[in-house]
Amino acid sequence: MTHARLVLANLGRHKRxxxxxxxxxxxxxxLFASLRTVVTxxxxxxxxxxxxxxxxxxxxxxxFPLPMAYANRIQALSGVHAVSWASWFGGRYGDNKRFFxxxxxxxxxxxxxxPEISLPEDQKEAFFQERSSAIVGRRLLEVxxxxxxxxxxxxxxxFPGDWTFTIRGVYTPTDQVINDDMLIFRSDYLDxxxxxxxxxxxxxxxxxxxxxxxxxxxxxxxxxxNSSAPTKTGTEQAFNASFATMWGNVELxxxxxxxAVVFAILMVSANAMMMSARDRTGEVAVLKTIGxxxxxxxxxVMAEAGIIAFTGAVxxxxxxxxxxxxxxxxxxxFLPGFQVTPRTLVLGGGVALLLMLASGxxxxxxxxxxxxxxxxxxxx
Amino acid sequence: xxxxxxxxxxxxxxxxxxxxDVFADLTLDVAQGSFLAxxxxxxxxxxxxxxxxxxxxxxxxxxxxVADAEVSRMKSxxxxxxxxxxxxxxxxxxxxxxxxxxxxxxxxxxxxxxxSKAERAERVGVALGVVGLLDRMDHYPRQLSGGQxxxxxxxxxxxxxxxxxxxxxxxxxxxxxxxQEVLTLLQRLNDEFGKTVIIVTHDAHAAxxxxxxxxxxxxxxxxxEGVAR
Numbered sequence: 001m002t003h004a005r006l007v008l009a010n011l012g013r014h015k016r017x018x019x020x021x022x023x024x025x026x027x028x029x030x031l032f033a034s035l036r037t038v039v040t041x042x043x044x045x046x047x048x049x050x051x052x053x054x055x056x057x058x059x060x061x062x063x064f065p066l067p068m069a070y071a072n073r074i075q076a077l078s079g080v081h082a083v084s085w086a087s088w089f090g091g092r093y094g095d096n097k098r099f100f101x102x103x104x105x106x107x108x109x110x111x112x113x114x115p116e117i118s119l120p121e122d123q124k125e126a127f128f129q130e131r132s133s134a135i136v137g138r139r140l141l142e143v144x145x146x147x148x149x150x151x152x153x154x155x156x157x158x159f160p161g162d163w164t165f166t167i168r169g170v171y172t173p174t175d176q177v178i179n180d181d182m183l184i185f186r187s188d189y190l191d192x193x194x195x196x197x198x199x200x201x202x203x204x205x206x207x208x209x210x211x212x213x214x215x216x217x218x219x220x221x222x223x224x225x226n227s228s229a230p231t232k233t234g235t236e237q238a239f240n241a242s243f244a245t246m247w248g249n250v251e252l253x254x255x256x257x258x259x260a261v262v263f264a265i266l267m268v269s270a271n272a273m274m275m276s277a278r279d280r281t282g283e284v285a286v287l288k289t290i291g292x293x294x295x296x297x298x299x300x301v302m303a304e305a306g307i308i309a310f311t312g313a314v315x316x317x318x319x320x321x322x323x324x325x326x327x328x329x330x331x332x333x334f335l336p337g338f339q340v341t342p343r344t345l346v347l348g349g350g351v352a353l354l355l356m357l358a359s360g361x362x363x364x365x366x367x368x369x370x371x372x373x374x375x376x377x378x379x380x
Numbered sequence: 381x382x383x384x385x386x387x388x389x390x391x392x393x394x395x396x397x398x399x400x401d402v403f404a405d406l407t408l409d410v411a412q413g414s415f416l417a418x419x420x421x422x423x424x425x426x427x428x429x430x431x432x433x434x435x436x437x438x439x440x441x442x443x444x445x446v447a448d449a450e451v452s453r454m455k456s457x458x459x460x461x462x463x464x465x466x467x468x469x470x471x472x473x474x475x476x477x478x479x480x481x482x483x484x485x486x487x488x489x490x491x492x493x494x495x496s497k498a499e500r501a502e503r504v505g506v507a508l509g510v511v512g513l514l515d516r517m518d519h520y521p522r523q524l525s526g527g528q529x530x531x532x533x534x535x536x537x538x539x540x541x542x543x544x545x546x547x548x549x550x551x552x553x554x555x556x557x558x559x560q561e562v563l564t565l566l567q568r569l570n571d572e573f574g575k576t577v578i579i580v581t582h583d584a585h586a587a588x589x590x591x592x593x594x595x596x597x598x599x600x601x602x603x604x605e606g607v608a609r
Contacts, residue, residue: 001480001487001500009479283477289436290489290536291464293457372436376471 003296007303014276018308021272025312025355026319028265029348033320035258036344039251041335044177045240051210052081053113055239056203056220059230065199066229068191073223074205079216081208084109087187087201091154091163093144099332100140101179102154104187104201113204116175117184123148123169131189135169137180139328154183159194176337181330204236262351269312270359273305277363284367285375294368301367305360313352317345382409383544383576384433389442389452391428402428403599406442412543415570415577417590424596426580430546433578434469435459447543464492468537472549475533476521482532483508483517489540507535510573511565527558534565538575545569547579551586563589 011018056074058064068085075083089102107128111117119127119135127133136146146152146167153164165185173180187200207216217233224231277284284297292300321340323329330336386408392401402425410416418426431437432444435451444452447466454462463469468489476485483504490500508514511531521529530550537545547566551559567589569575579590587593594601 001484001491003491005484006480006488006491009477009484013479286471286475286477287488288460289434289463289467289469289471291460291462291467291492293460295457296460296492373431 003300004303007300007307010276010280010300011304011307013279017272017276021269021308022312022315024265024269024272025309025352026315028262028355029313029316029351030320031261031316032258032351033317033340033344033348034324035254035261036347037320037324037338037340038335039254040341040344041338042250044337045335050113050206050236052207052213053236054205054207054213054217054220054233055236056205056231056233057201057239059221059232062202064229065201066203066231068198068200070203070224070229070231074203074220077216077219077223079208079212079219080205082109082113082206084113084204085187085200085202086110086204087190087199088158089154089156089163089185089190090158091156093152093154098143100181100183102183102185104190105184106187110184110204113206114178116173116178117171118174119169119171126168127186130166130168131186131192132164132166133168134165134183134185135171136167136183138170138172139180139330140183141167141170143181152183159190161193163193165189173336176339179330179336181332181336205233262355266355266358269308269355270362273308273359274363276304277301277367281370281375284370285372288370288372288375298364298368301364302356302360305356305364309352309356309359312355313349317348321345383412383414383447384408384410384578385443385445386429386432387443387445389432389439389444391425391432391437392440401599403596406599406601408594408601410576410578412576413570413574415567415589415591416579417587417593418578418580418596419582419584419587419593420596422582425599426596427548429596430548430578430580433544434467434546435463461492464489464540466543468534468540468542468545470530470533470537470545470547470550472552475536476529478521481518481520482513482524482528482535485521485532486517486536486539488536493540503539504535507539508532510538510569511535525558526554527561530554530558530562531565534562534569538569538573543576545575545577547577549580549582551581551583559583559586 056066056070058066065087071083071085074080084106086103086105089104091102093100111124123135127135134152140146148167148170150167151164152167153162156163165183171180191197205216205220207213213235220233221231287297317340324338324340329338331338386406389406390401390404392399406429418429420426428437432439432452433446435454439452442452443450449462451459451462477488480488486504486507487500490503495503504517505514508517511534513528513531513535516524516528521532524532534550550566551562554562563586566577566579570577570591579586581587594603
């Protein structure tokens, strides 16, 4: 027999209550980790962006196209190293139950600007050679059970009709913020089928010097200020951040929900701990009579609270970490790189510690201060 | 010199606006090796006196000295370690922790010592042997009879070899046969092992086994009458 054995024996007194309390704590911390990971993933996406990459969109709004003729004029500006372009396709596949993004891009310049989109050289070459070819993310390939060389037909919504692409490459992002849930095809295929209207969704511009981002952005916007399609240019990071703000104040929302959930479960587990301590008033009196000091009894009750909180934390935080890693969860492409961060785990540990103090402190102090005679009278 | 010295002890309780005096100017000496029975009607203060000797309660005034220590003035921490060294206490009921076996319950006081695991196991074996429950050591309290539970509590009270063993109505919840077993055991502890035993009881048959019986009534201690010895 040891003090630890005594603590474990007490925890085993009402096994169902102990297990339910631990599961309650685990659920609270699982939800805490999940909600916080939504926030950290959005924040990581918003912060992502090549330091030397600018995005040029139509000043009226991103849904309005820009003339293809702008490419050469942007390229000619001082400080510009490379230019590429892309368009949102917005098609449907099959029964449309599984959403994924499709982009039309200029293959060679686009992949040169995004080395994070990594695929074997032979597949890249095949994509460059064949106009109706496409490359897809590894996850998308696995979700639909596609294979290289397979034809995939997408129903266009913005650009009506059936669009058939041959899968010639499978990319793997080297940065987890890059979505591996996309289908990327060639913009010249889109241009050809639409009758060569000579438009694109936006431009991506690589500049020579990241410190010149503001100056080059201004130069681009000045260049097209009096045209039929004026531009709005900014860093890629600002562009991504503007998408993140479309979610609204997610941080506040998730934080509020998260804290409400944790607080509610904290109350439940604190109540369970206090009930457990109250049930043992007589036993506390007996232990004090034997010679257990107030400090030892305080420690024993706190240890019980600690074991419940720690076990719940390991289960809750551990299962959240494992689940999102094992399933490679990304909310159907909306939250790429959805992984519980070490900082979230540390914060979760802090919440568990708080839980231990909140649920254990009151009964522990009560046990330590309880006068034996009063305790015995209460039991009688 | 007496093992227990109670001098001019006054004890009163406050119940709402009313002050209840349990006893005033109580003086008592209990010599080492005594077997004392404290008798008296309900509410006479027998258990309160026992609690004062054990340092579980404090007198309103006066002093309580046990084994050269003034327990009425000791602080909580010192009192706890004093109890662990010098005192064995048995309640009428609720003695054992239901989640521990008989052996684990008996071992509890030894967790407060520096004894090794093997030494603790040996002492638990001896204590359970003295009360005749070696074959029940792995049983939980719910698997023991009332008499066996009380004997286990007595084993726990003596396992750390205390100076003084106090028992508050130890046979109050037991049938006649179990009561006799417990009382025989207490007599043996006093006769064979030289333990000083103080027992609070309503039962005249229980008091008969003691060497001395005192009657507490209206705050006054007198030699008990009608206790055959």
